[in-house]
Amino acid sequence: MSASIGCGGQAGTPASGGETAVDLAPTDAILAAYPRERRSAIMILQDVQQAYRYLPRAALERVAEVLGVPRSHVHSLAAFYNAFSLVPRGRHTCTVCVGTACHVRGARLLVEHVERRAGIKAGETTPDRQLTLETVNCVGACALGPLVIIDGEYHGNMTSTRLDRVLADVRKGRGPERPCREGPRGSGGREAVSAELPPGKARTARLSSPAALERYRAQVVARRDPRRPAVSVCAGTGCVACGALKLADAFGRETAARGLADKVDVRINGCHGFCERGPLVLVHPHGFFYQRVRPEDAGEILERSVLAGEQIERLQYVDPVTGARAVRQEDVPFYKHQLRVLLEHAGRIDPTAIDDYLAVGGYRALGRVLAEMKPQDVVDLIRRSGLRGRGGGGFPAGVKWQECREASSPDGVRYVIGNGDEGDPGAFMDRSLMEGDPHLVIEGMIIGAYAIGTPGAPVGYIYVRHEYPLAVERLTIALGQARELGLLGENILGAGFDFDIRINRGGGAFVCGESTALMASLEGFPGQPRAKYVHTVERGLYNRPTNLNNVETWANVPPIVERGVRWYTSIGTGDVSTDPWGGSKGTKIFALVGKVNNTGLVEVPMGRTLREIIFDIGGGIRDGRAFKAVQTGGPSGGCLPESLLDLPVDFDKLTEAGSMMGSGGMIVMDEDTCMVDVARYFVDFLVAESCGKCVPCREGLTQLSRLLHSITDGTADEATLAAIEALSDVIRDASLCALGQTAPNPVRSTLAHFRDEYLAHIRDRRCPAAVCRALLTFTINDRCNGCAVCAKECPAAAIAGERKKPHAIDPALCTRCGVCRAVCKFDAVDVR
Amino acid sequence: MIIAINGRNLAAHPGESVLDVARRGGIRIPTLCHHEGLETWGGCRLCVVETRRPGAKAARVAPACLFPVRDGLAVETDTPRIHRIRAMLLDLLLARCPEAERIRELAGEYGVGRTSFAERERPDKCILCNICVRACAAVGAHAIATAGRGAAGRVSPAFGEDAVDCVGCGACALSCPTGAIEMVDGEALRRIWGRTFERVRCSACGRPALTDAHVALLVRRSGLPAETFARCERCRREQTSRRFLDLVTAVKP
Secondary structure, three states, X not given: OOOOOOOHHHOOOOOXXXXXXXXXXXXHHHHXXXXXXXXXXXXXXHHHHHHHOOOOHHHHHHHHHHHOOOHHHHHHHHHHOOOOOOOOOOOEEEEEEOOHHHHHOOHHHHHHHHHHHHOOOOOOEOOOOOEEEEEEOOOOOHHHOOOEEEOOEEEOOOOHHHHHHHHHHHHOOOOOOOOOOOOOOHHHHHXXXXXXXXXXXXXXXXXXXXXXXHHHHHHHHHHOOOOOOEEEEEOOHHHHHOOHXXXXXXXXXXXXXXXXXXXXXXXXXXXXXXXXXXXXXXXXXOOEEEOOOOHHHHHHHHHHHHHOOOOOHHHOEEOOOOOOEEOEHHHOHHHHOOOOOOOOOOOOOOOOOHHHHHHOOOOHHHXXXXXXXXXXXXXXXXXXXXXXXXXXXXXXHHHHHHHHHHOXXXXXXXXXXXXXOOOOOOOOHHHHHHHHOHHHHHHHHHHHHHHHOXXXXXXXXXXXXXXXXXXXXHHHHHHXXXXXXXXXXXXXXXXXXXXXXXXXXXXXXXXXXXXXXXXHHHOOOOOOOOOOOOOOOOOOHHHXXXXXEEHHHHHHHHHHHXXXXXXXXXXXXXXOOOOOOOEEEOEEEEEEEEOEOOOEEEEEEOOOEHHHHHHHHOOOEXXXXXXXXXXXXXXXXXXXXXXXXXXXXXXXXHHHOOOOOOOOEEEEEEOOOOHHHHHHHHHHHHHHHOOOOOHHHHHHHHHHHHHHHHHHHOOOOOHHHHHHHHHHXXXXXXXXXXXXXXXXXXXXXXXXXXHHHHHHHHHOOOOOOOOOHHHOOEEEOOOOOOOOHHHHHOOOOOEEOOOOOOOEEOOOOOOOOOHHHHHOOOOOEEEO | OEEEEOOEEEEOOOOOEHHXXXXXXXXXXXXXXXOOOOOOOOOOXXXXXXXXXXXXXXXXXXXXXXXXXXXXXXXXXXXXXXXXXXXXXXXXXXXXXXXXXHHHHHHHHOOOOOOXXXXXXXXXXXXXXXXXXXXXXXXXXXXXXXXXXXXXXXXXXXXXXXXXXOOOOOHHXXXXXXXXXXXXXXXXXXXXXXXXXXXXXXXXXXXXXEEHHHHHHHHHHHOOOHHHHOOOHHHHHHHHHHHHHHHHHHHOO
């Protein structure tokens, strides 16, 4: 595990060999594209990493010199963030996602498989510099787990056999070549230029008032024909990984070949959410919904569905329980039980076209706010709506806005920030919003900036994980378009209000989702949190009052303004009319992943039960297995057992149950999931992600991990549980930030609800779910026909037998790696 | 304003921390990462105390070095809960640095003789308290920083090699609470961070004083001539007190 995507292990030892002849021209070109501020350092290093495939010392020295940052600090940044490597990487990169959803579907076996095949450990490069093996903590394509990224291309539902094939192709040069560009990567450079320098385009189209916006909108709508035939291809990350872009190309070719280019639109949309069944296609105007569409289906869809209005049954979704065929999206149970407010448009509009957003009423809320409301009215509105922060803590947004608005700033400067550093493994709703409906987030932030008042600093930031390049690209395009129309920049809609937004890409550190660590990172420092006895609304970014909200929180703002408090408070739980903590209002998007039939993004009103979400929408557990637990809240959350399935899901109920909302990841586990292994997984995740500032988190989690490993290794005794509990208490009570304070939650909740499983490991040296390897026994049953594949693949040479006769495993030699079981085509390997 | 520490009422000023007030009142709270001349870090957590704001239902555990005072605040510095937390923290630090004397001493005070955890492989004496890094920044050299994260982090000069920006001032080694940074002083030379520095001789007494690189940095930062920094610490203090005396006698009626 460890922070192996980057350089964690080799922090202090940069490559010395072959460094003499580093060409600094690419470094200088990168430096020229960014403002000479410390804030740019992390993004510059990302581009340098991209250009050289590592960070050469000479380049780091140049960056330090040009930015005026001490060399030791630049080295410290390079060694802190996962995105960076101080040693040269291979020509090809194989990145295995080890996020929770991928973990419970066997990602670790894939890592070990490549390690064995290539003879390197994760984080290392083969001696011939051909291949680097890395792990990454969730890229937000959880529905496709286990997921492997090879040279930037996503491969979902990976198996070790297929991985061998893909890697062989890549090595032979048949696969995609890793681009080794001389300059900054497209999106980074564009962001730098368009965000920091005046746009080159003439601002002729700037809208000068809310009324002008409405006139422009009317023109857009008038130009559109709702009956116009079109195909919409979902281009969320999940569908792209399944070939959605090739499908869109195929539609383009087929329409051109039929001379339909003027008559039929081919649209690329944001995520439809039902990632399990991608690529997804909607056919307009009939509204037909097709799933698992391949490029060769494009012609038939055009001929039969678009032109002739026929349904193609082969591509329709069939309910596995009732056998009913779904014609339209809303007929699919996955969608039928949802209430899509934030995701309403994400799958229907082209996220790269602002006119699409305007056509569905976009920026109307902003127009109304600027025309009719005073800033304080907007704050009051948000406070009365009961909106609570979607990043995890559930702090009432209106209260935060009010505090920030009232906080004194020495020079009047106040900042607003959108937190798009969605680090919880198994959560990808923020990614989907930024990719599928970026203007919704942007509009929310503009309204927030107006309400809070940012006269001294008419610029806010969106901090996006570097693992989300598509989100960065879509946001960058959206910001440019909003600027051109006068919805961002100086004198927005002629209202005398200035505000702009810049994007900062993160460097790959989970802790940067914590607000103070995020702000440190934004300023160009390692992401280390500070104590919040003085709140960030008083002293945040650059010590100025700062209002940070999660991007999903910002996305709630335009619908609240447009549809009102009464509507918003009618959705959800509790009563927020007097107490902003009195309930959870509105909808919440969950990423439903793991061992559930329908994985994907689910938006429901607060207060729906876990059972409704997992069984009515999620379609129950895969392969007819039994439900065991659902993990919510990521590494800060907990595992809830079957007895809590009727728990209404809101901020307070989840916290009471020993878990938390977190950003809304919901990882379903079945009887094949070992709860001790899950606890160990999350603690190991946090050991690698702990920033190292405070002792209880840094040293405590390291020791907690050792204790849990002793249980899964079968070397623990019952005193270990008491030691785990005592240590967990101290980590919770004494850690500096929320990462450490909540880190014991996965351990405490599994101990509370699944203590028997811990005891089975300790007393009986047995893993009931047959996951913890040291406690397993592999045997070959009589289904073995002696094909000898397992004997050939066994890395320990522990399998022997005559050809065509049943084989046997020598338990003394067996390392319990599970390869035999994975390669056996006859289900002849038993594990106990 | 008044705050109560262990039941004793003490005067406090806005902007002060609980630790500031406790130390002034002679109440001992153990610390490792705190240094009076440097920005507060809040990493070792050894100074945790129980605090209760007026009207608060329950006491909360908070680090005294960071917790701001407010009127009516009640603080307990040595409850069983606090004792348990500190003992556990010292147990953890002892597993990290079994050789560090300061840690062994403190651990002994809290009843921890040997760590109950697995000791680190190849332990050194560094507890990652960050004092050296902050001291180096305060000097203006910025020669060292923490590289790597979490338990894998270590204090390191840029690029982990020759300490290119080190001026040999010794602030890091002198402020380190566990003696983890090796510094060897000779008559004319000082060795630290793998580098050797020449020491300037005191212009008054002739004993070895600052390193020449340190003097160069001070000259660069202050704009003052090199002679300003040519005295050893003892002679500089003498000089300063003499000037004071002169001033005082001059204004005497």
